[in-house]
Amino acid sequence: MLTSYQLEKPAxxxxxxxxxxxxxxxxxxFDKDSGLEETRYVFLKNNQLKERWASLQKSAFVIAETGFGTGLNFLCAWQAFLNDAPSDKQLHFISVxxxxxxxxxxxxALKMWPSISDLSQQLIDAYPEVCHGFHRIELEQGRVQLxxxxxxxxxGFAALDADVDAWFxxxxxxxxxxxxxxxxxxHHIHRLSHQGTTCSTFTAAGIVRRGLQSVGFDVRKVKGFGQKREMTVGLLNTTTASLTERMSQGQSWFNxxxxxxxxxxxxxxxxxxxxxxxxxxxxxxxxxxVEVWEQGNCIxxxxxxxxxxxxxxxxASQDTPVNRFYLSAYLHAHRLYTRLDDSKQFWDACGLIQIPKHDKEAERFEKLLNDKLYPEAILQASKDRAGSLFLPLSGWVVLTRLCEKLLSHDxxxxxxxxxxxxxxPIKTADKVTGWQAQSGDNxxxxxxxxxxxxxxxxxxxxxxxTPDYPIRGQVSFINLEKAKAACEAIGESADKTDFDKVLCEFGYVSPSINGLLHFxxxxxLKDQDTQVREEGHKRNLAILESLLLLPKETFNTEDCGGRVSFRxxxxxxxxxxxxxxxxxxYQQAYSTLSRNAKWQSNDIAEPxxxxxxxxxxGSRGLISTPLSGSYIASLITGTPSPLEQKISHKLHPSRFIIRDLKRSQNT
Ligand SMILES: Cc1cc2nc3c(=O)[nH]c(=O)nc-3n(C[C@H](O)[C@H](O)[C@H](O)COP(=O)(O)OP(=O)(O)OC[C@H]3O[C@@H](n4cnc5c(N)ncnc54)[C@H](O)[C@@H]3O)c2cc1C
Ligand SMILES: C[S@@+](CC[C@H](N)C(=O)[O-])C[C@H]1O[C@@H](n2cnc3c(N)ncnc32)[C@H](O)[C@@H]1O
Structure with a gap:
């Protein structure tokens, strides 16, 4: 368990x-005179990337690197890939x-290399917040994924789920x-490699050569760059375990x-x-x-x-795999929304103030800040409301516009x-090879x-x-002018309805859009009523009045509109x-778990x-859906996962079957 998601800065x-x-x-x-040329020689040429890309059969090529530093190696690989690989191929570059x-x-640092300034600027713009964990960055409309x-x-490599073609x-x-x-x-370099994976390194040091040899790479010294005498290249020329086995690491139920x-x-x-x-x-x-089928009449x-x-x-106050998922997904969503809409049409990263609901929560907030679990770019003490938290990367989204934007793709x-x-299922020799989907006559x-x-x-x-269940939710909105008039009618300042950050406590209110305040x-629970109810407005108005520090019943339910839907x-x-x-x-293949919960297996129940x-x-789709979508895409395309393996196990649809098998040991 980590005590902080913060990382030491480079000195x-x-x-x-x-x-x-x-x-x-x-x-x-890097070498200040010949850094670019050295990278191209040591890593690109000595992994034979030009030749391999020219004859690339599969849809994506995967490079993994130790030590991202200034990103120079990545930038050179990206530039070369655009020049040398067919335009329908994708580059995945993983670095730690x-x-x-x-x-x-x-x-x-990258100012030194004007010849690649165009790519450098794109990298700098997309560079993530410095926070522990994986960060997925899409460049070239998804053709290059970092x-x-x-x-x-x-x-990082222990947590990675990927099949690497070349190591830098x-x-x-x-x-x-x-x-x-x-x-x-x-060990993990080998686990993530297959027969034919290559590696190269600027060094000829014994520790690196012996390490590679110990896991099965054929290693050779070759001429180093420029005046340097030697460097090392390697090839994994032996058969490896299957990809499913290499990735499952004894927990094949999360295949x-x-x-x-x-x-x-x-x-x-x-x-x-x-x-x-x-x-x-x-x-x-x-x-x-992609075809998207929607039963309703709108997106x-x-x-x-x-x-x-x-x-x-x-x-959360502590590091857990689930908290890491939400943290990583939060940063991912922030980057995606900012990329899709930097002119605030449907996304405003205005920041969010989280107000404690009670004394105990105030204590938790104080501890959270003192423990410094999160980087300051993510979590700060609010300057506007004493005792509250401020999340600068948060904000509000017009969901329909966001979904429309995502779906407006060629x-x-x-x-x-x-x-x-x-x-x-459509089966060939007992194996599912596709699906027949039916809608009406189609x-x-x-x-x-x-x-x-x-x-x-x-x-x-x-x-x-699966144990998911619906939870009814009613949102309310009120005309801003009516809200101002209601404040003034009781001698309160109408300015209380003007605020520039999302406010959260028992519920939320966001800065007004189109003359409406949404809250x-x-x-x-266990409520299937699809109609907007007055008592719902009443509860929501109580939330609003508390957030805006206004007396109870400042506002009137008659001035409210609303919408009901189900989480x-x-x-x-x-x-x-x-x-x-x-x-x-699953029950058949993994029944041993009901006798021995610590049992490990690399056998796959079914492909x-x-x-x-x-x-x-649940209540956090704006956070969790972008990274989940990206993760599903990686599973379908067989490309590197954007999630730590432990996290993907926590999300796995079969986790409930495995949990029940393990629990049945005790019954
Ligand atoms: C009141 C309320 C407030 C919320 N506030 C927030 C918030 O502030 N921030 C946040 O992050 N999250 C919030 N959430 C949660 C968020 O809205 C959800 O997590 C998210 O919308 C879920 O998206 P979804 O695509 O999984 O589900 P949905 O948006 O429900 O989409 C499922 C779609 O599948 C379609 N469908 C179902 N069956 C079929 C079929 N057989 N064929 C074709 N189409 C089908 C449905 O018609 C529907 O359009 C809130 C939720 C509620 C209810
Ligand atoms: C020579 S620099 C890499 C240069 C880089 N590839 C580039 O293109 O700019 C080495 C990098 O490895 C990082 N590093 C050193 N030890 C590490 C470790 N144990 N885990 C992860 N990164 C490490 C350093 O912080 C440094 O950024």
Whole structure:
């Protein structure tokens, strides 16, 4: 368990020529005269990337690197990929960094290379907040995907789910940084490699050569760059365990991968809410043709149709895999919304003030700030409201506009009034190779299907019995002028309705849009009423009055409008995202767990059937759906996952079957 998501800054000194030097390691990041040429020689040429890209069969090429530093190697690989690889291929670049530079350090360092300034600027613009964990960055409309792990190298690779084609083994001189080259690092380099994976490194140091040899790489010394005598290259020339086995690491029930990638013809995404729109967008950005079927007559007609939603994470006091998921998803969502809408048409990163609901919560907030679990860019003490938290990256979203924007992609076709009514597998030699989907008279064939159908999923009868359930929610809104008049009528300042940040306490209110203040919301269990109710407005007005520090009953329910929809909640507050597998095959294959909960297995109960779900986003869909969509896309395309493995296990649709098997040990 981590005690902080913050990372130590690199201690840098800058040469007169502007080149960064690491004081921690007493070494340079790159050669100031020939850094670009050295990268191209050591990493690109000695991994034969030009030749391999020219004849690339699969849809994506995966590079992994130790030590992101200034990102120079990445920028060179990106530039070369655009020149040398066919335009329908994708580059995935994964890198790890224990001492991440800040944006301004990066900008300062990359000034030295005007010939790649165009790409450098795009990297600087997209560079994530410095916070522990994985960060997925999409460039070139998704053709180039950068996955950064901020943290210790070996931990990042241990958490990674990917099949790497080439390794850039960078890092400071091994004599100055021997700790990085641990047995665990080499173990995971091997786990993430397949027969034919290559590696290269600027060093000829024995510690690196021996480490690579110990896990099976054929290693050779070759001529170094320029005046340097030697460097090292390697090739994994032995057969490796299957991809499913390498990724499952003894927990094959959380299997996510398939050994032979299934051809992707067309993917059906069912549901045009936040989950469906984000899934379709992530797939379309990877060059895949997507059809979206929505039973309603508009995009975002379910829970995702509320007029204004908040990007509002509940930051936990302790590090857990689920908290890491929400943290990583929060930063991902912030970056995506900012990229899609930097002119505040439907997204305003205005910040959010979280006001404590009671003394105990005030104490928790104080401890949270004192513990410094989160970087300051993510969590601060509010300057506006004493004792409250301030989340500068939060804000509000017009959900419908966001979903429309995500779905307005050339590779996406949306069919409204199209309810999925039947889904049957197409099998070849007992293996599922696609799905026949039926809506009315329409029968269509898809290679893959993703159900983003929230509370309607169970009715389809194709998923295991997951414990999600609906929770009714009513949001309310009031005309701003009427709200001001109501304040003045009781001698309060009308300015109380003018505020520039989202306010949260028992509920939320966001800065007005289109002359309306939106606030809410009710949380009604076992209540299926679809009608807006006056008592709901009453409860929401009480929330609003408390947030704006106004007396009770300042406002009148008659001045309110509202909307009712249903959250799809899960008892463990974690969405259900991943492949759908059959309950009976699980119970059969993993029955040993009911006798020995610590049992490990690499045997797969059944191959992935190309059917996925992405549901259960509860009250936080604006946070969780973009990263979940990106994750589903990685599973379908067989490309690196944006999630830590432990996190994907927490999201796995089969987790409930495994939990029940383990529990039955005690009964
Ligand atoms: C009152 C309220 C306030 C909320 N406020 C916030 C907030 O401030 N911030 C936040 O992050 N989250 C908030 N949420 C939660 C958020 O709205 C949800 O997490 C999110 O909208 C879920 O998206 P979804 O795509 O999973 O579900 P939905 O938006 O419900 O989409 C599911 C879609 O699937 C379609 N569908 C179902 N079955 C079929 C079928 N067989 N064929 C075709 N189509 C089908 C449905 O018609 C629907 O359009 C709130 C929720 C509520 C109810
Ligand atoms: C020579 S620099 C890398 C240069 C970089 N590839 C570039 O293109 O700019 C080495 C990097 O490795 C990082 N590093 C060193 N030890 C590490 C570790 N144990 N885990 C992760 N990163 C580490 C350093 O902080 C530094 O940024």
């Amino acid at each position: 840098l000194s800058w040469g007169e020529d502007g080149a960064p030097h690491s004081n921690q390691f007493d070494d340079v990041y 960094e224990k001492y991440p530079m800040t944006k301004s350090m990066l900008a300062n 996955t950064l792990w901020f943290g210790e190298a070996q931990d 083994l960078d890092g400071f001189a091994p004599s100055k940084n021997p700790e990085m080259w641990s047995d665990k690092l080499f 996510l991968r398939q050994d032979a990638t299934q051809e992707i013809t067309k993917v059906l995404v069912v549901g045009a809410g936040l989950a469906g729109a984000n899934t379709a967008y992530a797939l379309a950005n990877q060059g895949i043709q 975002a007609g379910g829970a995702s149709g509320n007029p204004q939603g908040m990007l509002y994470p509940k930051l 590779n996406i076709k949306v069919s409204l009034n199209t309810k999925l009514e039947g889904l049957s 029968n269509s064939v898809f290679s893959h299907v993703v159900l983003c159908t929230a509370n309607d999923t169970k009715a389809l009868g194709v998923t295991p019995n 809410g919301s009710t949380y009604d 799809c909640a899960v008892p463990d507050y974690t969405p259900i995202v991943g492949p759908v597998q059959s309950e009976s095959s 992935i059937t190309q059917l996925f779900i992405n549901i259960g986003h």
